[in-house]
Amino acid sequence: MFILDHLWIILALPLAGSMLTLLAGRQWPRTYVNISSVGFVVLAFLSYCELLREFFLLNPASPIIKDYFTWMTAGNFRVDFALQVDPLTIVMLGVVTFVGMLIHIYSVGYMAHEEGYYRFFAEMNLFMFFMLTLVMAANLVLLFVGWEGVGLCSYLLISFFFQKKSAADAGKKAFITTRIGDFGFTLGILLAFWTFHSIDYKTMFASAANMPVEGMHHWGVLTSICLLLLAGAVGKSAQLPLYVWLPDAMEGPTPVSALIHAATMVTAGVYMVARMNVLFSRAPAAMLAVAIIGGATALYAATIGLVQNDIKKVLAYSTISQLGYMFLACGLGAYAAGIFHLMTHAFFKALLFLAAGSVIHAMGGEQNMQKMGGLRKKIPWTFGTMLVATLAISGAPLFAGFFSKDEILFDAYAGPNANIFLYALGIFAALLTACYMFRLIFLTFYGKPRYDEHHVHVHESPKIMLAPLVILAVLSVIGGWFVLPTYWGGKDYFQGFLNPVFASSTALAARMHPAWSEPPHSLELIMTAIAVLIAFIGFLIAWYLYIRKPALPKKIAGAFGPVYRLLFNKYYVDELYGAVIIGPIVWLSRNVLWKIIDVRLIDGTVNGAAFLSRETGSGLRHMQGGNTRSYAAWVVVGAVAVTLFFVWMVR
Amino acid sequence: MVPISYYLILSAVLFGLGVVAFVFKRNIITIFMAIELMLNAVNLAFVAFSREFNQLDGLIFVFFVIVVAAAEAAVGLAIVMVIARNRKSLNVEDVDLLKF
Numbered sequence: 001m002f003i004l005d006h007l008w009i010i011l012a013l014p015l016a017g018s019m020l021t022l023l024a025g026r027q028w029p030r031t032y033v034n035i036s037s038v039g040f041v042v043l044a045f046l047s048y049c050e051l052l053r054e055f056f057l058l059n060p061a062s063p064i065i066k067d068y069f070t071w072m073t074a075g076n077f078r079v080d081f082a083l084q085v086d087p088l089t090i091v092m093l094g095v096v097t098f099v100g101m102l103i104h105i106y107s108v109g110y111m112a113h114e115e116g117y118y119r120f121f122a123e124m125n126l127f128m129f130f131m132l133t134l135v136m137a138a139n140l141v142l143l144f145v146g147w148e149g150v151g152l153c154s155y156l157l158i159s160f161f162f163q164k165k166s167a168a169d170a171g172k173k174a175f176i177t178t179r180i181g182d183f184g185f186t187l188g189i190l191l192a193f194w195t196f197h198s199i200d201y202k203t204m205f206a207s208a209a210n211m212p213v214e215g216m217h218h219w220g221v222l223t224s225i226c227l228l229l230l231a232g233a234v235g236k237s238a239q240l241p242l243y244v245w246l247p248d249a250m251e252g253p254t255p256v257s258a259l260i261h262a263a264t265m266v267t268a269g270v271y272m273v274a275r276m277n278v279l280f281s282r283a284p285a286a287m288l289a290v291a292i293i294g295g296a297t298a299l300y301a302a303t304i305g306l307v308q309n310d311i312k313k314v315l316a317y318s319t320i321s322q323l324g325y326m327f328l329a330c331g332l333g334a335y336a337a338g339i340f341h342l343m344t345h346a347f348f349k350a351l352l353f354l355a356a357g358s359v360i361h362a363m364g365g366e367q368n369m370q371k372m373g374g375l376r377k378k379i380p381w382t383f384g385t386m387l388v389a390t391l392a393i394s395g396a397p398l399f400a401g402f403f404s405k406d407e408i409l410f411d412a413y414a415g416p417n418a419n420i421f422l423y424a425l426g427i428f429a430a431l432l433t434a435c436y437m438f439r440l441i442f443l444t445f446y447g448k449p450r451y452d453e454h455h456v457h458v459h460e461s462p463k464i465m466l467a468p469l470v471i472l473a474v475l476s477v478i479g480g481w482f483v484l485p486t487y488w489g490g491k492d493y494f495q496g497f498l499n500p501v502f503a504s505s506t507a508l509a510a511r512m513h514p515a516w517s518e519p520p521h522s523l524e525l526i527m528t529a530i531a532v533l534i535a536f537i538g539f540l541i542a543w544y545l546y547i548r549k550p551a552l553p554k555k556i557a558g559a560f561g562p563v564y565r566l567l568f569n570k571y572y573v574d575e576l577y578g579a580v581i582i583g584p585i586v587w588l589s590r591n592v593l594w595k596i597i598d599v600r601l602i603d604g605t606v607n608g609a610a611f612l613s614r615e616t617g618s619g620l621r622h623m624q625g626g627n628t629r630s631y632a633a634w635v636v637v638g639a640v641a642v643t644l645f646f647v648w649m650v651r
Numbered sequence: 652m653v654p655i656s657y658y659l660i661l662s663a664v665l666f667g668l669g670v671v672a673f674v675f676k677r678n679i680i681t682i683f684m685a686i687e688l689m690l691n692a693v694n695l696a697f698v699a700f701s702r703e704f705n706q707l708d709g710l711i712f713v714f715f716v717i718v719v720a721a722a723e724a725a726v727g728l729a730i731v732m733v734i735a736r737n738r739k740s741l742n743v744e745d746v747d748l749l750k751f
Binding site: 557626628629632633636 | 673682748
């Protein structure tokens with residue numbers, strides 16, 4: 001069992017690639033950089049394939065944990081560099097390595113004309129290393145190492161074009177916003193250690209399994225831990241209210257948006273919640289928080305995405321919205337469904353971003369959809385793959401998104417933790433998703449060209465960029481076929497595979513809701529039909545507004561001016577944060593911390609010490625003024641003093 | 652017999668005069684003379700005490716003081732000669748090259 005015994009190889013490969021590229025990449029020709037970075041990621045994927053094969057051969061009942069060395073100990077606190085393999089890890093590793101590999105290959109073509117080619121790939125490889133650490137960690141602290149590491153690489157890659165102020169600002173915004181969530185995450189880790197006296201998953205989950213389920217209105221320590229960890233997830237996975245960094249993160253190169261802000265880093269929050277399912281399922285208040293945040297975010301982001309004109313911003317809000325779905329699923333206890341949606345979403349969202357990159361590349365850098373149009377015939381492959389991805393995300397039957405999104409909506413309606421309000425959020429968001437995605441397709445690829453055809457020479461992307469698109473398109477179709485709905489007589493292979501990870505939570509949920517029973521197949525069929533109908537309505541709305549009556553959207557925007565402006569300006573949240581949070585902090589920093597404490601207190605103290613020293617010296621120098629008579633006087637004074645001292649002593 | 656207090660008062664007065672001259676006089680030679688005066692005042696005190704308690708210790712110390720005074724006078728006057736030659740003045744206020 002080569003890879004299972006040497007799990008660290010999967011981590012070491014991208015790290016080695018990153019270091020090699022970083023140190024030697026500047027002088028190397030492009031081919032060498034490709035080999036050292038893309039090559040290592042391909043090797044990582046091949047290692048994963050081998051791991052998959054070994055895992056299926058071995059079919060272990062409990063997670064395989066490999067402890068390599070003790071990183072730090074302090075009294076009871078002990079953190080090992082321990083890697084873990086269980087079905088959830090296998091799924092996440094597959095997504096990360098496979099999609100990561102495809103995106104690296106795509107980037108070879110996309111970044112071909114950019115400066116700092118080697119730096120890009122070094123940072124991408126480093127990101128892969130940290131993401132793999134996050135996914136394979138067997139304890140919370142190692143997960144946090146990966147968590148922070150991917151945040152760092154996200155910052156580096158968003159600010160890749162660092163000479164551009166907006167890019168540099170976006171990188172800082174991403175890092176600082178996720179930092180706020182990470183503060184909560186750290187507190188959660190500390191609280192977890194305080195409660196369980198360990199931060200290993202195995203120990204924590206074993207202890208937690210014996211703890212009672214906490215009430216909805218009596219918050220115990222488990223609820224607190226889960227809420228704090230959720231804070232971290234909210235930041236990292238761009239949910240309300242810490243989502244503001246993701247749209248700005250589109251300043252980074254498109255492969256970065258595809259890998260980090262669609263397929264992998266932002267899913268780390270979902271992964272963490274799924275991993276901690278033992279804790280969450282015993283804290284219903286936290287679960288409800290997860291579900292509400294997820295559902296609200298799903299709808300909220302969909303409303304904003306509806307009116308954006310930048311193709312990447314639409315996809316960014318779409319990502320936030322789909323992440324909301326995943327959180328909704330986890331909050332309802334349907335962890336397998338959430339992870340399933342994570343996987344299918346990785347495929348079609350990465351495809352959407354890469355295809356958008358292809359469009360931008362074809363248009364010579366233009367990102368505004370209002371300046372596109374009629375590209376269907378000119379870049380057919382890009383169009384075809386993007387259409388497949390759009391069908392997948394909208395939930396068209398048989399495409400990947402259909403199965404995953406359906407399962408989540410069904411659980412919202414008829415699962416153990418069903419809530420009609422959450423279902424309403426989800427279904428309305430589904431309508432808007434179909435609507436804005438097809439709006440994107442119609443604005444970009446249909447209609448008359450709204451750009452200057454003489455200046456912009458639209459050309460299809462090179463094969464190295466198209467191949468990953470095609471592969472992802474195929475996956476966007478067949479990726480959902482792991483879960484064939486039971487009313488068709490199919491089996492949920494995905495849930496079965498993930499069963500060992502979530503079984504206890506699922507059983508607990510059933511125990512907590514004894515009145516709940518498995519819904520009939522007919523209900524599932526009806527719900528599916530409703531979902532497809534809603535998605536179709538969304539498609540029809542987009543078709544009507546952008547194909548049949550293309551002048552109508554402007555009129556509607558004019559008629560509902562305030563609403564349109566509110567949505568277009570993203571509910572003015574950035575301005576709100578600026579005024580309420582950032583403004584006061586900047587004022588405080590400038591006027592109190594700088595002008596008073598730094599200048600007057602600290603500089604004053606340092607300068608004051610020097611001043612004191614100088615003045616004392618100045619006073620004392622008169623004793624040695626070069627004036628002989630004063631020396632004589634001081635001698636006499638000294639003699640008198642000594643004499644008096646001795647007289648006093650004798651007394 | 653003359654009471655010892657007479658000697659001691661005389662010694663103190665001489666010492667005081669020596670101190671005042673040392674501080675207030677401007678001529679280097681005068682300052683040296685004042686130093687000698689102070690040393691001799693101390694000698695007088697030592698001899699008086701030695702006579703009073705019938706011990707030789709004071710007298711021995713007087714020898715030391717005389718020798719030291721002589722040596723110091725020799726060296727000091729040599730220095731004063733060089734200074735006087737260089738600064739063309741015997742005023743102690745003119746020895747001020749080390750002044751700030």
